[in-house]
Amino acid sequence: MKTLAKHREIWLLAAIAGLVALISVRFPGFARPGNLATVFNDTSILMILALGQMVVILTRSIDLSMASNLAFTGMVVAMINAAFPAFPIPLLILVAIGVGLLLGALNGLLVWKLGIPPIVVTLGTLTIYRGATFLISGGAWVNADQMSPAFVGLQRMQLLGMPVLSWIAITVIALFFVLMSRTSVGRSFYAIGVNPTASVYAGIDVGRTKFLAFCLSGAVAGLCGYLWISRYVIASVEVANGYELNIIAACVIGGISIAGGIGSVAGAVLGALFLGIISTALPVINVSPFWQMAISGSAILLAVVLNARGERKQGRIILRKAEAA
Amino acid sequence: MSATDITPTPRRIPDRLDKPFRSAILSWEALLVAVAVTIFIVNSFASPYFLDVWSLSDLTFNFTEKGLIALAMALLIISGEIDLSVAAIIALASTLMGMAAQVGVDTPGVLLIGVGTGLVCGAFNGLLVTGLGLPSIVVTIGTMSLFRGTAFIILGDQAYKGYPASFAFFGQGYVWWVFSFELALFAIAAVVYWFVLHRTSFGRRIFAIGNNAVAAQFSGVRVGRIKFILFCLTGLMSGIAAVLITSRLGSTRPSIAQGYELEVITMVVLGGVSILGGAGSILGVVLAALIMGLVTFGLGLLNVPGIVMSIFIGLLLIMVIALPILWDRFGRRRRLA
Helix, strand or coil, X not given: CHHHHHHHHHHHHHXXXXXXXXXXXXXXXXXXXXXXXHHHHHHHHHHHHHHHHHHHHHCCCCCCCHHHHHHHHXXXXXXXXXXXXXXXXXXXXXXXXXXXXXXXXHHHHXXXXXXXXXXXXXXXXXXXXXXXXXXXHCCCCEXXXXXXXXXXXXXXXXXXXXXXXXXXXXXXXXXXXXHHHHCHHXXXXXXXXXXXXXXXXXXCCHHHHHHHHHHHHHHHHHHHHHHHHHHHCCECCCCCCCXXXXXXXXXXXCCCCCCXXXXXXXXXHHXXXXXXXHHHHHHHCCCCHHXXXXXXXXXXXXXXXXXXXXXXHHHHHHHHHHHHC | CCHHHHCCCCCCCCCCCCCCHHHHHHHHHHHHHHHHHHHHHHHHHHCCCCCCHHHHHHHHCCCHHHHHHHHHHHHHHHCCCCCCCHHHHHHHHHHHHHHHHHXXXXXXXXXXXXXXXXXXXXHHHHHHHHHHCCCHHHHHHHHHHHHHHHHHHHHCCCCECCCCHHHHXXXXXXXXXXXXXXXXXXXXXXXXXXXXXXXXXXXXXHHHHHHCHHHHHHCCCCHHHHHHHHHHHHHHHHHHHHHHHHHHHCCECCCCCCCHHHHHHHHHHHCCCCCCCCCCCHHHHHHHHHHHHHHXXXXXXXXXXXXXXXXXXXXXXXXXXXXXXXXXXXXXHHHHC
């Protein structure tokens, strides 16, 4: 099972390498390490968000409210920064994570305690959180000149040859890797996705685990709220409107099964990178950016078709192993 | 774990179901009617402009287009599938209609292209889901980008205008007095869908599939074919909605109907259709459409911005689902005590 899972990420990696090679034919500079590092940096936020979404999808749930959560949290930290420029930025990042966590926990509570299907809960909070962003800001924007230099500058600081944003992404990826493969909570995310009934008998509280997954996706969305606002230096109600579907698209391309239980950190990261490369490359090779949406749509469909075949194969292998045992 | 843990407890067969299906459905719709009436009364007190036949006529434009899609979407969700690409279908259909109008195709042709595009897109979704056995939520996220992306490729940041004058009737015309063509179409469609879902064997099969697709298959229901038909229907209704919106606005941009898919699904879920499939009614969906129209129009009269209205819709969605659950839990606790 593990070798097969590895297989899928290797295929995706090969597809990405092929894509980069194809772009390099038209534009030789694209595959330079320096440029690839820039693409990685540009994709950091999507990668972090995809990791949060992955955990939720693993538990057979879905979080449609991530982009709205991001917009709300981003507005909160931007307004704090505009009102109190002296407020230390590391503390502000903690505030962002905290606010995001709170919104995620609200989703999780509704799913856990009331048993409302996650798609309904997050469909509701998708509109509520974005509406709340309007309420706290009164529809006004927080512009670049209202933000402190530290607020905007932190993620652009160079550290060991890379911007801090890239390092944050790498740290989050590493944390998720440890969480998903080395902790019991991480394994229980997989367990309740593969078989909720068996998980109950194994002593896993399914509702609580889902709640934790939503807390995690919320916290991640909160962190990205700060990162997004300080990257694009504008906080408005429209921030990341519709981005929730990009996040899910990255997960799907990364081979995370919407039916739960199947997916990996590497998959989510590669899925996001795939989308990131497409969006960076199109203008470079003189394709109108208007093609981007249709191309990522086709990529999603292709990924689903390929993944569905992979999943079927995997199912048979598990059965065969069980028979042999 | 010892074996005693899994010995079955003796079954007690109740003489009737704990909560009759029929009364549950009735009470849900009763709840929706109560909500609708409350909002109507609040609206008429809140704004002096509300209680006017032409105001009320304008109100209907708020939900007829989305409501038409919601009717088909309800059937699809009852069967256990979902279609997130409906708004993208509107965008693509509208763009192709604009293209046709640009080269001088007259109203019947434009109409045919709009409805036909919807049908083809729906069939494409249906083929991917039923033919290849893929999960509909992911497929339609993909086709959503594909359809709207195609509209963006064709149009870019441009817009199509200059539809034939007679084309304006579908979105702006009135059948009789204050009753618009859109409202009449919605009413007819609602009756047709009600009949199909609640009075035909086809409708019963949709419920059967939603409750247990495998059991339905073994009972001789052609699960794949019915789901395919439902995807086609949803596409067709999106095509019709595209005609209405394009005709009402008189122009096409690739960003047309952005976010409609979530509003349509909100309508369906608010109408009491189980998102897990297998339960729901057309009456509920029609009531939910009316409620959403009332809320957005009433708040609009009070100059409440659209984004704040969406908070109300979101709260309404969660509250209407959460309240019966809480009520049920409270009731059970009281019964046990």
